[in-house]
Amino acid sequence: MSNATLLVELLTEELPPKALPRLGETFAMKIREGLGARDLLLANEGMRWFASPRRLAVTIPAVATRAPAREVTEKLMPVAVALDADGRPTPALLKKMQAKGIPESAVASFERRVDGKAEALFYTSAVDGATLAGVLETVVQEAIKALPIPKVMRWGDGDATFVRPVHLLTMLHGGEVVPGRVLDLDSGRLTRGHRFMSRGEIEIASADAYEPTLMAEGKVIAHFGDRRADIETQLIEAATRENASLGEYADLLDEVTALVEHPTVYVGEFEAEFLAVPQECLILTMRANQKYFPLFDTNGKLLSRFLIVSNMRVADPANIITGNQRVVRPRLSDARFFFEQDRKQTLESRLPRLAKVVYHNRIGNQLERIERLEALAGKIAHRLGADVAAARRAARLAKADLVTEMVGEFPELQGVIGRYYALNDGEGEVVADAVAEHYRPRFAGDALPRGNVACAVSLADKLDAMVGFFGIGMVPTGDKDPFGLRRAALGVLRILIESPLPLDLGELIGDCAAGFKPGILADGFDTQLLDFMLERLRNLLRDEGRPQAAVDAVLAQRPSRVDLVPLKLAAVLDFQKMPEAEALTAANKRIVNILRKAEGALPDADVTLLQEVAEKELFNQIVVAEPLVRSHFENGNYTESLTVLAGLRNSVDRFFDEVMVMAEEPLIRRNRLALLAQLAGLMKRVADISRLS
Secondary structure, eight states: OOEEEEEEEEEESOOOGGGHHHHHHHHHHHHHHHHHHTTOBSOSSOOEEEEETTEEEEEEEEEESBOOOEEEEEEEEEHHHHBOTTSOBOHHHHHHHHHHTOOGGGGGGOEEEEETTEEEEEEEEEEOOOBHHHHHHHHHHHHHHTSOOSOOEEOTTSOOEESSOEEEEEEEETTEEOOOEETTEEEESEEEOOTTTSOSEEEOOOGGGHHHHHHHHHOOOOOHHHHHHHHHHHHHHHHHHTTOBOOSOHHHHHHHHTTOSSOEEEEEEOOGGGGGSOHHHHHHIIIIIIOOEEEEOTTSOEEEEEEEEESOOOSOTHHHHHHHHHHHHHHHHHHHHHHHHHTTSOHHHHGGGGGGSEEETTTEEHHHHHHHHHHHHHHHHHHHTOOHHHHHHHHHHTTGGGGSHHHHHOGGGTTHHHHHHHHHTTOOHHHHHHHHHTTOOOSTTOOOOOSHHHHHHHHHHHHHHHHHHHHTTOOOBTTBOTTOHHHHHHHHHHHHHHTTOOOOHHHHHHHHHTTSOTTSSOTTHHHHHHHHHHHHHHHHHHHTTOOHHHHHHHHTTOOSOGGGHHHHHHHHHHHHTSTTHHHHHHHHHHHHHHHTTOOSOOOOOOGGGOOSHHHHHHHHHHHHHHHHHHHHHHTTOHHHHHHHHHTTHHHHHHHHHHOOSSOSSHHHHHHHHHHHHHHHHHHTTTOOGGGGO
16 A cells, blocks of 8 residues: 555553643654655645543554655765776775675766865765655654653563553554554554443554544544543533533643543532632632632632533443542642631731741841842832832731641642731731732733732832842853743833833842842842843843834833833834934944944034034034934933934935045044934934844
8 A cells, every 4th residue: 555544553551641732742743754754745734643641643644655766866985086097986986886886887977076175976876765664663763752751661571661651552554554663562453442431452443443443442532632622512511501600721621631531521519618718729729639620600709519520421420420529528628727727827927937938048038038028119119109008018928828828738829818818817908919919920921910019019029039049140041940030020021011110120120139138149230130131021022023123222222111112112113114214224323333433432512623514514403403302202202202313314314425524633533423422322312223224
C-alpha cells in the first residue's frame, strides 16, 4: 500500500494530567515532522492527536510506504588533489571513489565548482527514498526524546525510560502493522480501552478505524479536544437544569479532561450550613482538591450544589454521587474549622508572629517588611491625595493572614481571606478591600486594585520586592525569576498606566529604598532597576501592538512618568501622519550625528555670532517656538507640541541647504552647534524623533 493513514499509539499508566495536552500535541507534531523530513508525507493536513489518561496517539493521513528517490550532491575533494596535470583521476580520487562505491566511469559526470577559494569536484547521484518500515521506529523514538518531560522513570527489567510505564505499542499503516521496537516493546495492533467499561484487549483493524473502534469497544473518547468539548457540553447542560452557572472553569476543565476517558457529569450537594464559610474557601477546596465544579446563582453567589465529572457512565449513579458527597464533606468541614479558629484572633494580634517568618535572609523578616510597606504606602497615598491613615493601616495588616490556619492550608487564599478577617475585626471596607487587592494584578490580564488606597498598598508591596532584590543583586536572568520580579514590574506599570496615577517612577524607587536599613542596598541598583522596568514597559507596549519605532522614540527619553507614555505615543503617531514628519525626522537624526562631534556642554546660541540668513531665520523660529513647545508639553498637549515643531521644517531644511555647520572659525562653528543643540532639545521634549527614521 503506497498511501494510507498512519497510526502510532503508546498505551501507558496514568499520565500527569496537567502536562497531558502538551505531551499529546508534541508527540504528534514531532512524528509528523520526522516523517516530513524523510519525504514520507503526501499531505500537510488532517493530522489528529490523541491524549487520554493512559495513551498518547496520532493518526496522520496520506503517509507513503516509500519516499521518492532524490538526487544527492556531495563534495569529493579539491580539483588540485583529485586530478593530475593531464586531467586524469589521481590515486587519491580513485581511492575515495572506491570507498564510496562510485564507478570509475562516473568521473566524466563530476562537476567542477568553486568552493571557497579553490575549485572542487562534486558528484551527484540518485539515492533511494526512505521506507516507512525502515524509519518509523526511529521517528517515534525521536518524538519521545523531544517530549517536555522533566523526570522519567524505569520499570520492569528493561532499560526503557518514560514519564510513566508503557505497556503496548501500536503502529499501523492502513491495515498493516509497521514493524518496529520502541521502549522495549514490539509494535502490533492491540490496545486497551477503559479500565472498567472496556471489553478487554481491542484489535485495531486499520489506522482509520482507531477512533470509532476505541469508542465502540473501549468506551474511550481518545481525542483530547473532543473529550473536552463533550465534558463542557454536559457541564453547561447540567448547570442549566439546576438554574445555575459555572463561574470560571476553563483551567479546571483542562485538568479534568486529562483525568477521564469516558466522562459523565453528575450533580452532588453539600449541607447549606457550610455556606457560612467564605465562598472562596469552599470553591478552592472543591476545585483544587476534589476537581468538582461549584455552581453559582445569577448573582455569583455559591450554591450548595456542585458538578462531578465521573469516569464512569452507569444506569444508577447513586453510589457515585453519594461517595463524592461523602468525600467533600470533611474538606468543607476543615475549611469551616480553620475559618472559625482564625477569627478568634485579630490580624493585629498576629503581627508579632511575622517576626519569625523570614522574607529573605539578607533583607529581613516579614515584620520588618510590614514596617517598610506601612511607611511607603503612606507616602504613596499622600502623593495621590488619598487617605494616608487607611493606606498605612491596610499595609500593616496586609501580610497578617500569612500566619493563619486558612492560608497555611490554602496559600492561594492569602489576601482574600485577610479581607474577611479584617472585616471581622471591625476594620473599614477601604482597608479590608486593600488587604485583599494588594496582590493584584497577579498575572497578565488580572484585574487591578480598585481605589487609590488599594493601589498605594499594591505598589508598595511590588516596589519593596523589586528594590530589595535588585538592591542585593538578585536580578532575574534568562528564564530564571524565582522572586517574580518581572511580574511585579508589569504590575506596577499596569497600575500606573491603566489607573492612571500621576506618580514618578524614579521617586517611588527612591522612597522605597529609604525604608531599608543602611548598607543593605548596593550603589547604582536604582538605575539598573529603572532600566529593567523600562524594558518591561517596552515589551508590554509591543505586546499591545504599538509600533516599535514610536515606542523606541518615546522610551529613549527614559520617562519616569510612565502614566504619560500612552499620551506621548499617541502624539508621536499623530506626528508621523504629518507631511513634515519624514523631513524633520531625517534632520533630527542628522543633528544627533553632528552633535556627537561637539566637545563639552554647549551654551545657548549667541545671536551676535549668527552670519547667514538661514541660521538667523532658524534662530528666530526657535525663539518663537520654544515657549509654545514648553507650554504645550507642560500641559500634556503633546500632539500640539509636536505640531509646533512641524512648523520649523522649512527653516530647518534651508539651514542645512545653506549653512556650513562645521565652519573653520571655531566660534562660528561652536555657535552653530549650539543652535542645533537648542533645536534638538526642543525636538526631544516629547520623544526622540530621530528614532523614527
